[in-house]
Structure formats: structure tokens, C-alpha cells
Amino acid sequence: MAVDIxxxxxxxxKTVKTRNKALGVAVGGGADGSRDELFRRSPRPKSDxxxxxxxxxxxxxxxxxxxxxxxxxxxxxxxxxxxEYGRMTDTERDQIDQDAQTFxxxxxxxxxxxxxxxxxxxxxxxxxxxxSAVLDFIEDYLKRVCKLYSEQRAIRVKxxxxxxxxxxxxxxxxxxxxxxxxxxxxxxxxxxxxxxKSVTEEYPEKVPAExxxxxxxxxxGKGEDExxxxxxxxxxxxxxxxxxxxxxxxxEVRQIEGRVVEISRLQEIFTEKVLQQEAEIDSxxxxxxxxxxxxxxxxxxxxxxxxxNAGFRVWVxxxxxxxxxxxxxxDWYDS
Amino acid sequence: xxxxKMATAAAASIRERQTVALKRMLNFNVPHVKNSTGEPVWKVxxxxxxxxxxxxxxxxxxxxxxxxxxxxxxxxxxxDPIPDVPAVYFVMPTEENIDRMCQDLRxxxxxxxxxxxxxxxxxxxxxxxxxxxxxxxxxxxVAKVFDQYLNFITLEDDMFVLCNQNKELVSYRAINRPxxxxxxxxxxxxxxxxxxxxxxxxxxxxxxxxxxxxxxxxMVAVKLDKKLRExxxxxxxxxxxxxxxxxxxxxxxxxLLVLVDRNIDLATPLHHTWTYQALVHDVLDFHLxxxxxxxxxxxxxxxxxxxPKRKNKKxxxxxxxxxxxxxxxxxxxxEVAESVQQELESxxxxxxxxxxxxxxxxxxxxxxxxxSMLSDNTAKLTSAVSSLPELLEKxxxxxxxxxxxxxxxxxxxxxxxxxxxEYEEKIMSKTTLDKSLLDIISDPDAGTPEDKxxxxxxxxxxxxxxxxxxxxxQYKKAxxxxxxxxNPLQYIKxxxxxxxxxxxxxxxxxxxxxxxxxxxxxxxxxxxxxxEGVKNLVLKQQNLPVTRILDNLMEMKSNPETDDYRYFDPxxxxxxxxxxxxxxxxxxxxxxxVVGGGNYIEYQNLVDYIKGKQxxxxxxxxSELFNATQFIKQVKCTLxxxxx
Numbered sequence: 001m002a003v004d005i006x007x008x009x010x011x012x013x014k015t016v017k018t019r020n021k022a023l024g025v026a027v028g029g030g031a032d033g034s035r036d037e038l039f040r041r042s043p044r045p046k047s048d049x050x051x052x053x054x055x056x057x058x059x060x061x062x063x064x065x066x067x068x069x070x071x072x073x074x075x076x077x078x079x080x081x082x083x084e085y086g087r088m089t090d091t092e093r094d095q096i097d098q099d100a101q102t103f104x105x106x107x108x109x110x111x112x113x114x115x116x117x118x119x120x121x122x123x124x125x126x127x128x129x130x131x132s133a134v135l136d137f138i139e140d141y142l143k144r145v146c147k148l149y150s151e152q153r154a155i156r157v158k159x160x161x162x163x164x165x166x167x168x169x170x171x172x173x174x175x176x177x178x179x180x181x182x183x184x185x186x187x188x189x190x191x192x193x194x195x196x197k198s199v200t201e202e203y204p205e206k207v208p209a210e211x212x213x214x215x216x217x218x219x220x221g222k223g224e225d226e227x228x229x230x231x232x233x234x235x236x237x238x239x240x241x242x243x244x245x246x247x248x249x250x251x252e253v254r255q256i257e258g259r260v261v262e263i264s265r266l267q268e269i270f271t272e273k274v275l276q277q278e279a280e281i282d283s284x285x286x287x288x289x290x291x292x293x294x295x296x297x298x299x300x301x302x303x304x305x306x307x308x309n310a311g312f313r314v315w316v317x318x319x320x321x322x323x324x325x326x327x328x329x330x331d332w333y334d335s
Numbered sequence: 336x337x338x339x340k341m342a343t344a345a346a347a348s349i350r351e352r353q354t355v356a357l358k359r360m361l362n363f364n365v366p367h368v369k370n371s372t373g374e375p376v377w378k379v380x381x382x383x384x385x386x387x388x389x390x391x392x393x394x395x396x397x398x399x400x401x402x403x404x405x406x407x408x409x410x411x412x413x414x415d416p417i418p419d420v421p422a423v424y425f426v427m428p429t430e431e432n433i434d435r436m437c438q439d440l441r442x443x444x445x446x447x448x449x450x451x452x453x454x455x456x457x458x459x460x461x462x463x464x465x466x467x468x469x470x471x472x473x474x475x476x477v478a479k480v481f482d483q484y485l486n487f488i489t490l491e492d493d494m495f496v497l498c499n500q501n502k503e504l505v506s507y508r509a510i511n512r513p514x515x516x517x518x519x520x521x522x523x524x525x526x527x528x529x530x531x532x533x534x535x536x537x538x539x540x541x542x543x544x545x546x547x548x549x550x551x552x553x554m555v556a557v558k559l560d561k562k563l564r565e566x567x568x569x570x571x572x573x574x575x576x577x578x579x580x581x582x583x584x585x586x587x588x589x590x591l592l593v594l595v596d597r598n599i600d601l602a603t604p605l606h607h608t609w610t611y612q613a614l615v616h617d618v619l620d621f622h623l624x625x626x627x628x629x630x631x632x633x634x635x636x637x638x639x640x641x642x643p644k645r646k647n648k649k650x651x652x653x654x655x656x657x658x659x660x661x662x663x664x665x666x667x668x669x670e671v672a673e674s675v676q677q678e679l680e681s682x683x684x685x686x687x688x689x690x691x692x693x694x695x696x697x698x699x700x701x702x703x704x705x706x707s708m709l710s711d712n713t714a715k716l717t718s719a720v721s722s723l724p725e726l727l728e729k730x731x732x733x734x735x736x737x738x739x740x741x742x743x744x745x746x747x748x749x750x751x752x753x754x755x756x757e758y759e760e761k762i763m764s765k766t767t768l769d770k771s772l773l774d775i776i777s778d779p780d781a782g783t784p785e786d787k788x789x790x791x792x793x794x795x796x797x798x799x800x801x802x803x804x805x806x807x808x809q810y811k812k813a814x815x816x817x818x819x820x821x822n823p824l825q826y827i828k829x830x831x832x833x834x835x836x837x838x839x840x841x842x843x844x845x846x847x848x849x850x851x852x853x854x855x856x857x858x859x860x861x862x863x864x865x866x867e868g869v870k871n872l873v874l875k876q877q878n879l880p881v882t883r884i885l886d887n888l889m890e891m892k893s894n895p896e897t898d899d900y901r902y903f904d905p906x907x908x909x910x911x912x913x914x915x916x917x918x919x920x921x922x923x924x925x926x927x928x929v930v931g932g933g934n935y936i937e938y939q940n941l942v943d944y945i946k947g948k949q950x951x952x953x954x955x956x957x958s959e960l961f962n963a964t965q966f967i968k969q970v971k972c973t974l975x976x977x978x979x
Contacts, residue, residue, distance in 0.1 A: 140375065
């Protein structure tokens with residue numbers, strides 16, 4: 001295993017110091033030393049880049065702490081029993097969501113800014129690499145924190161959907177019966193109301209059954225001059241039918257919502273991949289354009305070469321013909 | 336750190352231990368804890384060539400990134416100042432390295448320095464650094480200084496090598512060369528002992544050492560025993576006590592260290608092999624788990640007048656993450672070919688699944704009333720999309736192994752390595768030979784001259800009596816006709832003369848090889864690996880000499896070969912020279928170390944041997960790793976000067 005010899009190192013520093021003092025060599029602690037320190041400090045200002053990078057990191061850290069702090073409340077307030085403590089209204093949750101989103105946006109903008117700036121100022125290859133790697137780390141950190149947030153949000157959305165489904169079953173049939181009765185007791189018992197509400201929330205399957213006796217009592221309580229038993233029965237049947245229809249509709253809608261959520265998730269994944277490929281396709285496009293240029297130039301060159309070749313051949317032919325003519329001429333001249 | 340590995344045996348995985356140690360070092364010497372929402376910390380890693388060799392088989396660049404390393408640079412390169420970044424150094428404490436580090440301190444390249452030395456640094460060098468730090472007023476910047484004791488390279492879970500950079504220093508040739516002086520020998524031995532010491536510190540166990548008499552291994556054993564003993568006596572600074580032992584404390588058995596010398600068995604390095612990993616090492620350029628291939632861009636004949644086909648160089652890393660490699664590195668080559676085919680088939684099936692989903696989705700997308708059917712498909716689609724990265728990874732591995740195996744197969748076909756393998760097996764097991772040696776040697780298109788030399792050397796080594804002079808002359812003539820250099824033969828003759836005392840150095844056990852003929856399943860699957868003409872040989876288990884020695888020592892069997900091995904126990908108060916082991920129980924863990932060089936054939940043999948035994952572990956180490964070509968080169972230059 002590794003052995004920590006830092007203490008040994010410090011001890012040897014002391015030994016060297018005393019030895020140098022004994023030998024009379026000025027080290028560290030003298031006037032030169034302080035000047036060295038000054039010289040060291042001033043031409044090395046705290047690098048702008050790294051201080052800003054650390055700022056961004058601390059911001060993201062704050063966001064993460066904020067999310068983690070309220071996470072319990074955020075998720076936990078879905079219990080059936082609405083307790084006073086740790087209860088968050090929806091508006092508060094929306095607020096948190098919005099805040100988190102704006103925060104994330106500002107952070108990612110800051111990172112982008114840093115990135116452009118970093119590449120402008122510096123000429124050394126290693127420092128550039130280092131900075132881009134640092135920015136990658138920061139982005140990664142931001143992504144992880146955003147994941148926290150999106151997990152919370154996904155849970156919340158799911159529960160809202162479920163809750164909506166549960167809570168919608170009650171009001172529909174009730175409003176219908178209320179309309180069908182002309183004179184109604186406006187002053188309803190609010191406790192009965194809320195009781196019905198909570199009852200319907202918790203036991204949605206029993207809603208039809210429960211609303212029946214409700215309707216029944218109401219129906220009985222209203223003026224019997226208005227409704228005959230047949231009509232009551234008819235209304236009851238109609239109510240049942242409507243309830244059944246609503247149920248099936250809501251089932252379908254629920255399914256559809258689930259599918260749509262899945263599809264949207266898939267879309268996210270796809271867009272991510274497509275964006276990744278876009279960069280590659282761009283580069284391929286560039287390459288292809290370059291290749292076509294090269295091929296065009298190559299064609300030109302070949303054409304020229306052919307021309308030159310043809311020209312050369314013409315000259316050779318001409319030369320041969322001239323030679324043969326001169327031969328003939330000489331022959332004729334001589335004879 | 337103590338609680339990290341409580342249940343596993345001490346010698347279980349040296350690779351994990353070394354990786355953990357490296358990660359801890361990279362985490363500023365604080366144990367590394369994975370935290371998914373932790374803040375990023377960045378640092379720069381500076382190493383020298385030794386450090387690079389140690390780190391590269393263990394951590395990939397991605398893993399370095401995960402640990403927060405933005406840049407990794409060589410110590411002796413030009414480095415620019417990067418302010419506000421802590422730098423982690425991982426270097427050997429040599430003069431040049433120390434000088435360069437002092438220069439860095441003077442130039443103030445980084446904000447803080449974490450110095451880690453691969454093996455222990457001496458006091459004087461530490462003072463040099465202190466001096467430079469003082470001169471540069473940078474003492475506070477040197478945050479931590481550590482001795483890491485990691486001076487060895489782990490290649491596999493249970494295999495390690497001493498060094499790669501300066502392997503000429505500890506090569507077979509360096510140890511066995513006739514003109515070596517005492518001081519040089521001392522240096523070589525010191526290097527080996529230092530690395531072995533680091534190995535045991537990392538392992539966290541003090542072994543019981545056994546070695547043969549009268550060899551280089553004995554010198555190493557004596558020195559190692561002395562070093563361990565000194566360290567244990569020094570209770571204050573002992574590296575083997577307290578929480579540094581970790582898991583070693585919980586295993587009640589101490590491991591056995593068997594030190595053998597290469598000269599026990601010279602035939603194995605020359606042997607032609609048939610298992611995948613050993614073949615890759617023998618035939619291709621393979622070191623530090625990286626294989627370099629030269630790919631020719633086309634197989635067809637190039638038309639006359641065209642430029643020669645450009646060969647691309649590709650290099651692949653064969654890592655423990657690669658499941659196919661882990662499963663098949665010890666299998667015979669035809670099996671590997673089949674498995675690659677199978678993997679390819681299964682991958683294609685999965686790919687088709689995904690493609691089919693795509694077509695289904697295309698159809699359903701236009702049909703409005705098909706939302707219900709869509710539900711099933713969205714789930715399938717999600718699972719398909721999420722499994723895409725795995726599929727891609729699988730494809731990459733299959734491509735990798737296809738290329739590697741094709742390259743190996745080309746070599747096999749060109750050099751007829753299967754013939755050599757079969758023949759050598761027969762020679763080494765002393766069954767009757769159906770073809771005469773002379774035939775094979777004079778066969779012009781069976782293998783390179785080197786292959787023939789190897790074959791002949793194995794024959795010479797394993798022959799009970801030396802062949803007669805006339806025969807020898809015949810063989811020599813045939814060999815020179817084939818173009819071989821005869822120097823290695825001289826060396827082997829000398830070696831044989833020296834090794835006469837070992838009565839049966841080359842009894843390799845009984846083995847038979849059954850050629851499975853040309854009509855094998857491999858041919859019938861219509862695979863890319865057209866193995867026509869390559870016999871499908873099946874290996875039977877055989878025990879190489881090293882394995883046999885280990886078996887005797889581990890199981891406490893009595894055998895004239897190993898009975899007079901020396902016995903060292905660093906933990907005993909008085910070192911005595913007896914060769915009677917105090918402990919009569921068989922050992923559960925053993926470490927075999929070959930002084931002078933080892934190879935994958937022995938490693939594979941040991942792995943096969945230990946597979947049959949439950950609950951036992953073996954680690955294999957050598958001072959360097961060479962294949963037959965390199966060994967012959969070394970042997971060629973090591974000639975005994977005859978003083979007559």
C-alpha cells in the first residue's frame with residue numbers, strides 16, 4: 001500500500017533550510033525570498049477562467065441543494081391525508097419548477113459563454129484541452145443535477161394525471177342530475193359535499209354505486225310532482241349508461257396519455273440521437289463537397305492530359321509525314 | 336480501505352488491488368467514493384514511461400476522465416503552465432525525473448503538486464526536491480508526497496510482468512550472458528527484487544518462498560527474503576501491518592512464492608501454440624494488452640501498374656471488459672472462430688429485431704385507429720432503443736475479434752503453424768513421429784526459417800541423447816539451406832551441457848493430439864474462416880515443467896525434482912537454511928515467478944491446471960514477457976565464449 005512520506009518531505013525541507021543557512025545561502029526567508037513571493041504572486045493572477053468556472057459550479061451546487069431540500073415535500077405531499085406540515089400546493093410546485101428551469105438555462109448559457117471565451121484567449125494547445133475538459137465536467141454535473149429535477153417532475157406529472165383521472169369521475173354525473181331537477185336545495189351540506197368528494201376520490205369504482213343512493217335520495221327528496229317512478233328509473237338507467245360511457249372514455253384517455261408520455265420520451269431520445277448525427281452528417285457533407293471538387297479538378301486534368309497527348313501525337317505524325325515527303329523529294333531530286 | 340475486500344482471498348485479483356490503489360492516488364490519496372451528485376474536481380496527471388506502462392492496461396482514458404483528469408502528459412514533454420490546477424505526478428524516482436520535477440517547481444507550472452513515486456524514493460533525492468521547492472518558494476504547493484509501491488505491470492487478473500521500458504536490463508540475455516560482471520548482476524537482481532517487493536506490498540501478504548538451488552532464482556529469493564525480513568523487523572514503518580494488510584489479514588493461509596529460472600525449461604518459449612491469446616502474442620504485435628494490426632485494404636490482386644495497396648495500422652485493446660476475450664483467450668483457435676461466428680449470428684438476429692420494429696412502426700404510424708397496438712410497440716421500441724448502445728458495443732467487439740482472428744489465421748495458413756504445433760507436441764511427448772524432422776525442415780513452404788529453427792531446437796532439447804554427429808550435420812545443412820542462423824543452436828548445446836544434471840528436464844507429460852480432419856463444423860457453417868487445410872486440433876491436457884513444479888510444491892508432494900528446493904520464511908525470527916518446510920499443509924494460493932522471462936503458454940497452462948482445483952488461486956509473473964521471435968533474438972546474441 002502507499003506510504004505517506006509528506007512528513008518526511010517536510011522534515012527534509014527543514015533539514016535543507018538549516019543546512020543552507022549554515023552554508024550561508026539565502027533561501028526563501030530572506031529579502032530575495034519576499035521579492036520572489038511578490039514576483040510570484042503578481043504575474044499569476046487568479047485565472048479568470050477557473051474562478052468563473054468555480055462560480056458556475058457553486059451555482060449548480062446551490063440548485064442541487066435547493067432541489068434536494070424541497071424534494072421530500074415535493075413528492076411527499078401526495079398522501080391521501082392532507083396534513084398541515086410539509087404540504088405544498090401546486091402553485092408552489094410550479095414555482096419550484098419554473099425557478100429550477102430558469103436556473104438551469106442560465107447555468108447552461110454561462111457554460112456556453114465560458115466555452116467561447118476560453119477558446120478565444122488562449123493559444124496553448126494543452127490549456128485549451130484542459131479547459132474544454134473542465135467545461136465538459138461542469139456540463140456533466142449540470143446534467144446530473146437536472147436529472148434529479150426531471151425525475152421529481154416525472155413523478156409529479158404522473159400523479160397529476162392519475163389524480164385528474166380519479167377526480168373527474170364524480171362531477172359529471174352529479175351536474176347532470178342537478179340539471180334535471182328544477183328546484184334544488186342550494187344550501188347543500190358542505191361536509192356532505194366534501195365527504196362525497198373524498199369518498200369519490202378514494203373509491204372511484206364505488207362511485208356509480210354510491211352516487212346511486214345519493215341520486216336516489218335526491219330524487220326522492222325533490223318534488224315528486226315532477227318525477228314519476230318510470231322517469232326516475234329511466235334517468236337512473238341513463239345515468240348508468242352515461243357513467244359506463246364516461247368510464248370507458250376515461251380509460252381510453254388514460255391509456256392514450258400514457259402512450260403519449262412514452263412517445264414523448266422516445267422523441268426526446270430520438271432528437272438527441274438525431275442532433276448527434278447532424279454534426280457527423282455535416283462533416284460528411286463537407287468531405288463529399290471536397291471530394292466532388294477534387295474529382296472535377298481531376299477530370300479537368302485528365303482532359304488536358306488527353307489533349308496534350310493528342311497534340312503530341314499530331315506533331316509526331318506531322319514529323320513522320322514530313323520526313324517521308326522529304327525522303328521522296330530527295331529521291332526524286334537525286335534521280 | 337480495510338472493509339473493501341474482506342471475503343475474497345488475498346491473491347484473488349492483483350489487478351483490482353492495483354486499480355484501487357491507482358484510483359486512490361488519483362483522488363488525492365483519499366479513498367475513492369462514487370458520488371453521483373458530487374461536484375467535479377479536475378486535475379492533471381503527469382507520468383513517465385514507467386507510469387504509463389503501469390496505468391495503461393488498467394485504466395482507460397474514459398476512466399481517467401471519470402476520475403476528473405483533464406490532461407495526461409508525459410513528464411519529459413513540453414508542458415505549458417496551467418494555473419489553478421492540481422497536478423498528480425506518478426513517476427519513478429530516477430535522476431532525470433527528479434531534475435525535471437524540480438524544473439517544474441521552479442517554473443511553477445501548476446497550482447499544487449501531489450508527488451507519487453512508483454517505488455520508494457531515497458532520502459537524498461527527497462532532499463533534492465526539498466531544495467528545489469525551497470528555492471522556488473513552492474514548499475506549500477507540494478501538498479502530498481507518497482511512495483506508491485506499484486512497480487509492476489498487471490496485465491490480467493492473475494498475471495503480472497515486471498517492466499516494459501527497461502526490459503533489456505532484466506531480460507533473459509542480461510541474466511544469462513556469459514560476460515556479465517558481479518556488479519551488473521547485483522543491479523539486475525536489485526531491480527527484480529524491488530519490483531517483487533512492491534508486488535507483495537500491494538498484495539498485502541508475506542509469502543513463503545521456495546526456489547531451486549544454484550540458479551538466478553536463488554539469488555532473487557535470498558535478496559527478497561532479506562528485504563522482507565528487514566521490513567517486517569522495522570515495526571514502526573512496516574508495510575505489512577495495520578490496516579495496510581486489508582484482506583490479507585483475514586486469510587489464514589500465506590501464499591506460496593515459487594521462484595523458477597527460465598533455464599529449467601527452454602522449450603516452452605519456442606513452442607508453437609494453439610490457444611487464442613498465446614497465438615496472438617506469438618504471431619502478431621501484442622504487448623500491454625494492445626495488439627497492432629496492419630490491415631491491407633483489399634484482398635484482390637492489384638492491377639499491374641497501380642500503386643501498392645496502402646496498409647492501415649490499427650490497434651486494438653484487449654481488456655477484461657471484453658467478455659468474449661475473457662471467455663476465449665485460452666480456447667483453441669478453431670473454437671474461437673466458431674464462437675465469433677455464433678456471436679455474429681446472435682448480433683444479426685438482434686439487429687433484425689430492431690429493424691423489424693422500425694418497419695412495424697412505419698406501418699402503424701399511418702393507421703389512426705391502431706393506438707392500442709402501438710402500446711405494445713412503444714414498449715418494445717423503448718427497450719430496443721435503450722439496448723442500442725449495447726448492440727453497438729457488441730458489434731465493435733465482434734469486428735475487433737474478427738479482424739484479429741483473421742490476421743492470425745492468415746499467419747497460420749502462410750506458415751502452416753498447425754503442422755508445427757502438432758509435430759512439436761509429438762516430440763515433446765515422445766510419441767512416435769510420422770514424418771521425419773528432415774522432411775519438415777527441408778519443406779520450402781512450411782513456415783519461416785525461424786519456425787524451422789524453433790522446431791529443431793525443441794527436438795534437440797527434448798531428445799534424450801544428443802543426435803549423432805552425422806545426423807547433426809545433416810540437420811545443420813538442411814537448416815542453413817532453409818536460411819536459418821545457427822547461433823541459437825550453439826547456445827542450446829551449451830545450455831544442455833550445463834543442464835545435464837537435471838535428469839529429465841523435458842518430460843512434458845503424455846499428450847495426444849487428435850486432428851479432427853477437414854470436415855468440421857467450422858467448414859460447414861460457411862463462415863469467413865475458411866479453414867481448409869488447417870487441421871482442427873484438439874488439445875489434451877498436459878503439464879509443462881513449471882506447472883509440475885508448482886503442483887509438487889503446492890500439494891507438498893515429494894518429488895526428487897523439487898525436494899531440494901530451498902525454503903525461506905521471512906516471518907520467522909531466525910532464517911535457517913533448511914529445505915524442510917515447516918508447514919505441512921497444502922497451500923491455497925501460489926505465485927509463480929519466472930526469472931528470465933515467461934510467456935502466455937505457461938500462463939495458460941497454469942490457468943488450466945488451477946481450473947480443476949477448487950478454491951485455489953495462482954498468480955503468474957515474469958520479469959519480462961517475450962514470444963519466440965524475441966527469445967531467439969536474445970539467444971542468438973548470448974554465446975558462450977569458449978576459452979579453449
